[in-house]
Amino acid sequence: MLGGAGSLLEGCGSAHPGTAGPLMSNGIPLPRPNNPVTWQVFKDNPAIKSGLAPERGATLRIFNWVAYLNPQVMKDFGKKFNCKVELTTFQNMDVAMAKLRSGQLNFDIFFPTIDVMGQLVEGKMIQPLNHSYIPNITQAWPDFQNPFYDRKWHYTVPYTIYTTGISWRKDHVPEDPYKMANPWAMPWQAKYKGRVAILDDARESISLGLMKNGIFNLNTTNAAQINAAGQSLQNLAHLTNMHIDNNDYTEIPSGQIWIHHAWSGDIAAAPAYMPKGVPVDVVGYWFPTDGKGPVGNDLITILRTAPNPVLAHHFMNYLLDLPNVLTNISFNGYMQPLTEITPQRLVKEQLLPPSLMSTAVLPSYFRRGVMELQIPVTANAIWEQAWLQAKSA
């Protein structure tokens, strides 16, 4: 996955000279597994020096998704490093980026998705890392010690990993997606009208339409394919009047929804949301057994304007340490790519019920799976327009 073109790029020692892969209109590269990118480190945005003491009496400010970081982990870190840890949350990446662009916020740590890497680096919104503070990177899967979206991990360390699949209530839906010819088409069933939901995310849901139509290039810029996927979602709306939300982790356990396009980590957290008396094994999660489905990972970065960059480095390192990672998974359900974290270990630690082993993510998924990555703004507008029409069908 990470071979070939990447080494050529590294040889250039800059972000994008000679990049043969896809580019934004101004020449910023679009990282792809077959077109890895080594981002430039700018002279006016250097990494901090080695051997600095953590800031004293500081408040480390974190900017993260809602319910995505265990408060206990923050508390323990504050105790260990004698500082306060303050969390501010956002609902989606667009809102987060808009807030960060305003330049008015003084957060230290930010948890972005891969598709905004170019904006963050070229916009000099994040700072390069000093690796001497982050020895725990060796605990991560090898793929994530030199990922295609940030070769040499100049700016990021990995946070959670996840797949996108289909969750269903086995007590209401007799069909088993593992036995269906095209499981991506599972939601398209009129008999479940009012009980079907898809994720409120343009890229994820148009991708569902694409995969239902047999297309697995989830970064396509082909308008006909995108519009056909949008049309499939409009058909789904007419068939099932589907819900559009990201409450898969509550609606499947409560039984309000029976078939939900879902994120693996959300469904792994289902046991915490089951009503009394309902066993967790009524919840199913399907992801292609050959791993050919949407996979993704989120990142941890340090903002360029971070008031406490040393503490921020220590926090990154702390979030790559096995005991803290286990504590974190017990809260949000999302796996982190540490070699010591295996599906069997999660079951043994009672962090995952055996019936939901399918929510676990394996290293092989990142070699066979498909990723939703940054696409040019003009192509993105086609995706968004198709999504808007599907939402309004």
Added chain:
Amino acid sequence: MALAAPGIIWLAVLFLVPFYTILAIAGGYVNPVFGYPVAVWNPLHWSSVNLSSAMRDVVGSSAFVGPIIVRTLAYVAAASLLSLLIAYPAAYFVARFAGRRKGLFLVLLIAPFWISYMMRMLAWIGLLQTDGYVNKALMSLHLISQPVNWLGGLGPTVVLGLVYGYIPYLILVLYAGLDRIDPALIEAGRDLGLGRMRTFVRVTLPLSRQPIMAGLLVTVLPMLGDYFTNQLLSGTTGTTMLGNVIDSQLTTPGLQGEGAVFSMLFLLALIVPMIYYVVATNRSSRDAA
């Protein structure tokens, strides 16, 4: 002039500046790297790209907004009518018959405002669940044989949500108007031989016209732009309202300019009933004088 200054400054800062900003975004362009809207402040340099995109959605071959506009108008009309049927008798009772308990009833009318709109809607989500109290109550009364999936994308749920959310505003405005009707006029009607019903129809109702119009104005306008009630109580494609479309556009990189155009078009459409209200109020003030 000096006395008007605070008002003029208020209008300029809190209305004209945001209004012009939306115009500048509607006439602006999208940053090609970051995808955020770039406002163009000089009207001579405004682009029509966003306007033509919005027009394509309304009347073009790939138009999809038409049925949503019709649905929005239908939901708001139904919710307004239902609100009026509930609010008018309540306000009439407090204004005319509450006597010394008027204060108590007023407090009860204002009580829903003490809880945020979102909290009130969230409470309904609990009540309307398949195994919630609404279904349990209806089943124990044998009005339904099996639970209704109220949150499964039903238009009536959204309409009732709108009614519940906005009715306190309507009751308050109606009460303020009805309380000002001179009881002597109603007594005069009775003295001239009209029965209770005819007094109401010939005297009270015509005098209620202004409060009804004012009340509907303060509820219909926010209902038309509402997206939150629908999102919480339905969240399905089958009940999408115009507010949801604009909300989606404004939160989507690359589509904010189009959302700004829709906001402006919406505003222009809402100005029409507003002007009618102002003209009608002026006319009735002149007639009264």
